[in-house]
Amino acid sequence: MKDYLVRGIVESKNCRVFACQTTNLLEEARAKHGLWPTASAALGRVMSATLMMGAMNKNNEKMTITINGGGPIGTILATTHSDGKIKAFVANPEVHYTYNDTGKLAVGVAVGKEGSLQVIKDMGLKEPFVGTVPLQSGEIGDDFSYYFMASEQIPSVVSVGVLVNDTNEILSSGGFIIQLLPNATDEDIQFIEERMKDFPPVSALIHEGKTPEDILKVIFEDVEILATQDLFFECDCSKDKMATALMTVGKDEIQAMIDEDHGCEMKCQFCNEKYQFNEDDLNEILKEID
Structure with a gap:
């Protein structure tokens, strides 16, 4: 039912x-x-x-x-x-x-x-x-x-x-x-x-x-x-929303993700969906912040 x-x-x-x-x-x-x-x-x-x-x-x-x-x-x-x-x-x-x-x-x-x-x-x-x-x-x-x-x-x-x-x-x-x-x-x-x-x-x-x-x-x-x-x-999460959330951590933190880990993974707390961000993705986020 x-x-x-x-x-x-x-x-x-x-x-x-x-x-x-x-x-x-x-x-x-x-x-x-x-x-x-x-x-x-x-x-x-x-x-x-x-x-x-x-x-x-x-x-x-x-x-x-x-x-x-x-x-x-x-x-x-x-x-x-x-x-x-x-x-x-x-x-x-x-x-x-x-x-x-x-x-x-x-x-x-x-x-x-x-x-x-x-x-x-x-x-x-x-x-x-x-x-x-x-x-x-x-x-x-x-x-x-x-x-x-x-x-x-x-x-x-x-x-x-x-x-x-x-x-x-x-x-x-x-x-x-x-x-x-x-x-x-x-x-x-x-x-x-x-x-x-x-x-x-x-x-x-x-x-x-x-x-x-x-x-x-x-x-x-x-x-x-x-x-x-x-x-x-039903969860309304998306990679775009995760990217917006990433912007809030600050440029220095994002740059460290690029330099040390060459990317990052974000997980939605509501549905456990995982989103991968590579170096190019993170560099784009840095440009958005600027």
């Missing part, structure tokens, strides 16, 4: 909803980055939440999510232009922890919680919107729920999950978000709280074959789906 997200509304319960499947794009990211299982789970949860947040924007504004909780995984960064395409990485992909009591992937241990979740929305204005909140658990879902409440004053349920098999491949990945509208009542809140009690892990539902629409209908029988969007892991 292809990766996609849906957004909808539940008028009877005064809330808007989002749900997504991101299994294939996470498997692509896992292969590109050599992710170990817990790193896969952390990155998959962040990408699912980021893509659903992107679907909340009316324009194709750029959104960048950065999480660093001081744990062994280091920084997690994901960015999208709200067009269904996402690129992302973790600083340390070779991280794997499980909880002793449940055997589940210990994302909170890998991420840590002595840090922050930062959301940057670039809407094409002079200054981008930046919202930063302290991490609550490092488990990702709770942290995004807290962000919506603390930074945007929107009570939200955020559920994201990843299932990985014994050979590290991604079996399922996705999530859903429920956001109360301003006219929500105490009864609406109570209904959602009751539905969320003992609700199955979203990764298990996707692994069973349930679609994003199916998952929302399990929660709300009368959900109205308003739009769908296909999702992809």
Whole structure:
């Protein structure tokens, strides 16, 4: 099944909803980055939440999510232009922890919680919107729920999950978000709280074959789906962009690359694509700087 997200509304319960499947794009990211299982789970949860947040924007504004909780995984960064395409990485992909009591992937241990979740929305204005909140658990879902409440004053349920098999491949990945509208009542809140009690892990539902629409209908029988969007892991790096980045290191450093190494290699942190620059390439960059 292809990766996609849906957004909808539940008028009877005064809330808007989002749900997504991101299994294939996470498997692509896992292969590109050599992710170990817990790193896969952390990155998959962040990408699912980021893509659903992107679907909340009316324009194709750029959104960048950065999480660093001081744990062994280091920084997690994901960015999208709200067009269904996402690129992302973790600083340390070779991280794997499980909880002793449940055997589940210990994302909170890998991420840590002595840090922050930062959301940057670039809407094409002079200054981008930046919202930063302290991490609550490092488990990702709770942290995004807290962000919506603390930074945007929107009570939200955020559920994201990843299932990985014994050979590290991604079996399922996705999530859903429920956001109360301003006219929500105490009864609406109570209904959602009751539905969320003992609700199955979203990764298990996707692994069973349930679609994003199916998952929302399990929660709300009368959900109205308003739009769908296909999702992809796609990087926009290029040799030209790498050359522009090289210019920032300065003429002396570039000249040293020519004299000592007769060229250099640059690697994109988002997709691990490698770009070779020979002496002629570097001399052209020096001319551009001049």
